[in-house]
Amino acid sequence: MHSGGKGFTFSKLFIYIILIAGSVISLFPFYWMFVIATNHTSAINKVPPAILPGKELVTNFQNVLAKIDFFGAMLNSLIISSLVTIGVLFICSLAGFAFAKLNFRGKEFLFIFILVTMMIPPQLGLIPQYYIITQLGWLNELKAVVVPGLIDAFGIFWMRQYVKGSVPDELLEAAKIDGCSYFRIYWNIVCPVILPAFATLAIIRFMYVWNDFLWPLVVLRDTTSHTIQIAIRTLVDNYVQDYGMILSGTFWATVPLILVFLIFNRFFIESLTQGAIKS
């Protein structure tokens, strides 16, 4: 572009102002979380409120530990998210492989059916789902979240596209002639090739399950079965006054995933973009 020096720098400056404003707005709530988590509630509830981190970091968190089983809830979240992720990777890659490479009658129909289910919001069946869980006796058990969490239409779609695009038919034919069983083909030939697709799907699914709220709220009522999201919500529900303590819990519940994100940010962003663009 060669359209005069002054106007060009001005628009450039303007663009940087937009970007910086956007980033500041995005980051400010994290800073604010930290400020409140490190201050005594009385320091926040005055005019003007404290705007710098204080010295109550440890005290506030001790108050959190006195109110909820923070680490137990973290562990529950970790167990649920990991089990769902592993299960989804297995189920979806297996189905994706079948849809991409095997011939069976009604394959196209079944696949389109799966795509259609992606459009239906899961909350619509909330009440019968809850009823089924009570009938199975799974209320307050982690499997009440894990088992229904294994349904992942997007994952099957994602895996099918990837297998179709990256595993050559010749390779499978050769393996078949050598007498490989289908499961061996899947396990020894398909799986190693689609590792990047596993990583992407794992990130998407893990994050989704970790942050999920409505369904765990409905089926995990007992405090010992709470996920971290439900646990920090009980802080708000029961002890409305003590913001230092509430935000301390919120802050420390947010930190782990943010850290993982910051370390692998490029990979995270790429995964989620690919996931979105493909659909």
Add this chain to the structure above:
Amino acid sequence: MGNKGDYSVIKTTINTNSSAQIKTKRYFSESFKESFVGYLYVSPFFILFGIFGLFPILFSFYLGFQKWNGLNEMEFVGLNNYKLIYSDPVFWKAIYNTIIIGFLGCFPILVFSIILAFILNSAFVRLKSIFRVSLFMPYVTSTVAVAIVFGVIFSNMEFGIANLTFSWFGFEPIKWQVGEWAVKIAIACMVLWRWVGYNVIIFIAGLQSIPIELYEAATIDGATTRQQLFYITVPLLKPVIIFTVFLSTVGSLQLFTEPLIFLGRNAREEGITAVLYLWREAFNNMAFGTASAAAVTLFFIIIIVSFINYLITNRISS
């Protein structure tokens, strides 16, 4: 390597046949085996979806006609549940709120994220990755955390950061959790904050898929930047725009966490949303029948809204 497990039966059959038959039989068995394996491998999804997805949705339709508290016998009440919720002003208020908050959230998300994606995609901007990471960070945060932090920012008190900022400009403190519009704006801000970054990233990917040659050709033909924007970028970005609008719409119809945490379990009318209404009917009032009727109604609303949505985006972008 021989065939294992499930297929040994088929193999034995083949072996016992005469050589003339082996060829056809084996061919047949091979394709039969492939079908069997195919169905087997896709079955986990269908079994789980049948139990925890399809059946519950169908059963919701049935429950919509029953009076039930989850414990006692169900009682068939015909259309009574529908009459009850349709004559409940709070139900309509919930639908109205959901749509208003949806608009307040979705439209700015679309505008901001296209602008930001545009900027981040231009060649001269430095420190792109830092901006990308900071814009994307809200998306990694859980909705619960977002709602709690914004609940403090949009505190009713004058020391809440939103009210404090307003006071610098001479405004009176606003009752964010009470005011008809204040509640909706506060909730829309939570949605906006969490989702802009995600949409930016998608739009950047969309922008990058547009071939540079098109812009080069347009520049040679003397097209201005603005003309390029409206005649190349926007039309080619159309599928991405439709996709993100669809996602935002369906997402905002499902709003639940933000209002529940911001307003508490007995959410006031100003901020109750459709899913919150449904949840409250079912799990606070133990009225499973009316809650199901609400779910069924919501189901049809989602279908209608998605359809209208598709028509509008299609028209606007073309």
